[in-house]
Structures are given as C-alpha cells and as structure tokens.
Amino acid sequence: NAGVTQTPKFQVLKTGQSMTLQCAQDMNHNSMYWYRQDPGMGLRLIYYSASEGTTDKGEVPNGYNVSRLNKREFSLRLESAAPSQTSVYFCASSPRQGARRTEAFFGQGTRLTVV
Amino acid sequence: GIQVEQSPPDLILQEGANSTLRCNFSDSVNNLQWFHQNPWGQLINLFYIPSGTKQNGRLSATTVATERYSLLYISSSQTTDSGVYFCAAKAAGNKLTFGGGTRVLVKP
Numbered sequence: 728n729a730g731v732t733q734t735p736k737f738q739v740l741k742t743g744q745s746m747t748l749q750c751a752q753d754m755n756h757n758s759m760y761w762y763r764q765d766p767g768m769g770l771r772l773i774y775y776s777a778s779e780g781t782t783d784k785g786e787v788p789n790g791y792n793v794s795r796l797n798k799r800e801f802s803l804r805l806e807s808a809a810p811s812q813t814s815v816y817f818c819a820s821s822p823r824q825g826a827r828r829t830e831a832f833f834g835q836g837t838r839l840t841v842v
Numbered sequence: 843g844i845q846v847e848q849s850p851p852d853l854i855l856q857e858g859a860n861s862t863l864r865c866n867f868s869d870s871v872n873n874l875q876w877f878h879q880n881p882w883g884q885l886i887n888l889f890y891i892p893s894g895t896k897q898n899g900r901l902s903a904t905t906v907a908t909e910r911y912s913l914l915y916i917s918s919s920q921t922t923d924s925g926v927y928f929c930a931a932k933a934a935g936n937k938l939t940f941g942g943g944t945r946v947l948v949k950p
Contacts (some may be wrong), residue, residue, distance in 0.1 A: 758916075760938065762940075766945075767939040768942065769928060769941055769943050770848060770928070770940040771940070772937055772938070772939070782868065794864045799860075811880070815883060817885065819938070821873075821938070824872075824935070828890065829872065829873045830875060830887065830890040831873070831875065831930070831938050832887065833885040833887075835883075835884060836883055836884070836885075838853060838883075
C-alpha cells in the first residue's frame with residue numbers, strides 16, 4: 728500500500744520547456760490536489776479535483792493545467808516553464824467531501840528547478 | 843476562502859522543554875490536520891482533529907471548533923522534533939488551506 732506516489736522526485740527544466748508531473752494514489756480517494764511550496768513558506772493550492780472528471784482552480788493556477796485521468800491519477804502540466812515556477816510540488820488525496828473522515832495524505836514531493 | 847494563521851512563526855527550544863503551537867482559522871471546519879515537515883521535506887501526518895483532543899506519545903492536540911483554534915503540544919522535546927509544523931483546515935467545499943507554519947529548532 729504505497730499511498731500517494733509522485734514522479735519524478737527531482738527535475739531541472741530550461742525556461743520554455745514543458746513537462747508533466749504525475750501523481751497516483753491507491754487509497755480509493757475521490758479528491759486529489761496539487762500544491763506548491765516555495766522556500767520558507769506554506770503550501771499553496773494550485774488545482775484540485777473533487778472527483779473523477781472534475782477539476783477546479785486553487786489559489787495559484789496560472790501557468791498550470793491538470794488532468795484527472797481516472798480515479799487514481801491526477802497530473803499537473805507546465806506548458807512553458809518559467810523560473811518563477813521553481814518550487815517543490817506536492818500531490819495529495821483525501822476521501823470525498825462528506826465522508827466520515829476526510830484526512831488528506833501527501834506524496835513525497837517533486838523538487839523542480841527552472842533555469 | 844478560509845484563512846489559517848499559525849503562531850509563533852519561529853520557536854527555539856532546549857531539549858526537554860515543552861511548547862505550544864497555535865492555529866487560528868476563520869471559519870467553521872470539517873477537517874483540521876497537523877503536519878510535521880521534516881528536514882528532508884516530507885510531510886508527516888500528525889493529527890486529524892476537527893474537534894476534541896488527541897494524544898500520540900509526546901505530542902497532543904486540541905481543537906476548539908466553536909472558538910476556531912487548535913493547539914499542538916510538544917512535551918519533553920527532542921532534537922528529532924525539529925522541522926516545520928503546519929496546520930491545515932477545510933471548511934465547506936474541498937480546499938484544504940495551509941497556515942504559514944511554525945519553524946521549530948530543538949537544541950541539544
């Protein structure tokens with residue numbers, strides 16, 4: 728039972744390159760999230776998906792797109808990377824809103840550097 | 843959306859000391875979690891505590907939902923307790939919002 732798995736763990740991109748961060752969970756959770764954490768700061772929500780087939784913007788969505796491929800997988804795409812997107816990215820999942828317990832679990836993070 | 847504020851922002855402790863971290867939130871919550879981010883960046887779930895009190899070893903947490911705050915207690919601190927402690931809260935809707943964190947350094 729792996730929980731939330733993110734790939735890759737580390738990535739260096741050149742400005743303007745594109746890439747997709749992958750996230751998969753094996754806890755049968757309905758909701759999934761992407762956050763970014765800049766140095767010395769808390770986590771800020773980029774996008775979330777309340778259930779398969781739905782996505783919604785969070786606090787800092789500009790420059791990102793997401794795909795909820797199925798119940799298990801939620802990917803984050805940077806179409807044209809910028810140095811301001813250098814950050815650590817976390818994926819999370821939780822049971823559906825209204826469940827008895829809605830505890831969220833996080834992946835190990837992806838450290839992205841854009842040069 | 844909900845606002846989450848943590849205090850203090852920084853805390854330096856001598857090994858063996860006790861401490862209290864606070865989390866204030868601006869709305870009624872259906873989820874309140876405490877996390878420890880270790881020096882390697884991993885987020886470790888400490889407590890899921892939308893209300894009431896829980897204890898896990900030297901750590902305990904209390905959430906007073908009606909007054910919109912939660913407290914995390916660290917007793918007999920150890921150097922391995924160093925890191926950043928985050929609380930995160932969810933009101934109606936699906937957005938789990940994080941506070942800015944409390945950076946804890948425990949000195950031997």
